[in-house]
Amino acid sequence: MTNDATPMIALEGVSKSFGRKHVLRGVDLIVPKGTSMVIIGGSGTGKSVTLKCVLGLVEPDAGTIRVDGRDMHEGDRDAFLARFGMLFQGGALFDSLPVWQNVAFRLLRGALKRPRREAREIAIEKLRRVGLTPDVADAFPAELSGGMQKRVGLARAIAADPEIIFFDEPTTGLDPIMAGVINDLIREIVTEMGATAMTITHDMSSVRAIADHVAMLHDGVIKWTGPVSEMDSAADPFLQQFIHGRAEGPIAAVR
Template sequence: MISTTPAYQPPPSVPKLSLTNVHKAFGSKVVLDGISLDVRPGESVVVIGGSGTGKSVLLKSVLGLITPDSGSILIDGEETVGLRGRKRDKVLRKFGMLFQGAALFDSLPVWENVAFGLIQGEGMARGPARDKAVEKLAQVGLGPEVADLFPAELSGGMQKRVGLARAIADEPDIIFFDEPTTGLDPIMADVINDLIVKCVKELGATALSITHDMASARKIADRVAMLYKGRLIWTGPAAQVFDSGNPYVDQFVHGRASGPITMAVRA
């Protein structure tokens, strides 16, 4: 059992996040077919793959929102598959997550969204939590005047920024990014990519992202893994992704319609 006091740092040989032979099927449809992946502390791994290849299921399995059928998911060397209640909460406290559609709570103003984990999860008083939220908003380039707006009043790019501020507010060890640039124009996408790199570096956090946007993957990844038909068919340094020699990866990163990959119809 590894202690979770902040002073304790696991030895660098222990991966921050380690998946071994993870399987998940919905009915007869196999979504994850034996995924194994290690992410070292401080590393940023991006999983690329087409729509419907199981990227979201992979991420949700690590978060514990979906329970895998078999396999093991270690976080700081500790098994997390099948954890429930308080133990699960304790693991979740190490995580921050930026959702694809930002998933901001639309009944709460922006600052309460950002401070949500602080107020509800850690029991911080509302006053100091608000100050912390404004500080986090500044980190993602938003002024204090945004704090009292509601999420519905913001543009897509601004919502993503608030989502990012919320993901880093708790100062998590591991941050997950679910298609961080989807639905944004290229300039705003690049702004978000820069912010992600900056925030992850500042926190010294480990990052696991899923995306199909190669510009984004190239910018935020140390290492890239390609998911195809429920398996990781290629893993390598981000610099090598454009000359991997793997026909599947080549087709994907260059966005060619013809090649070994055929598109799945059903999600």
């Protein structure tokens, strides 16, 4: 039995190594329901591996992961994955499919399958929600700008009205203005849907725009976590070096 006090996502002691490379060394993290958690940290610190562990794409070596109070391995796998939506870094659209089929990809197959006409209508509705007109539906990804492709990716992430949405570097490759547009859309949509969001990014403007809570991941462990409102005043030296982009500090520059 779960309730509103049960975290939507809870990681305890999660560790993962690839050969001799220890990526996660005991990650503890709580993501309350209906909140936006942003994980920050440098490249190669384990942010993407953390998301993949929650989704079950990577099996942790140790630790537990619970989603809405249940171990992620319990129950039907398809039903588990149906709770998630994801905006991939770079969009990850299918070049050979028109935009509407990209958006409705999950609605055209598997456990969430809908009639083709209904799936198209839903896709057009979601495209409209991210600021794209219905005529975009029959275009192909290569015909769109980078910002439009990112919006299509966002429409796909919310097409099945998921409870949990993951955002992987949502503003990578975008100019500052379009990055701001995408950040605003993410914030609005997550709030409207009442979804739980988990984002990984190194873009501090994204952090300030979309986060309720922030977690600093370094060397495979969470160094600091707390409300975004407390981030700037926190005493943690790893966090302060990262958010201010300082060369000097406990985080060594990769050469």
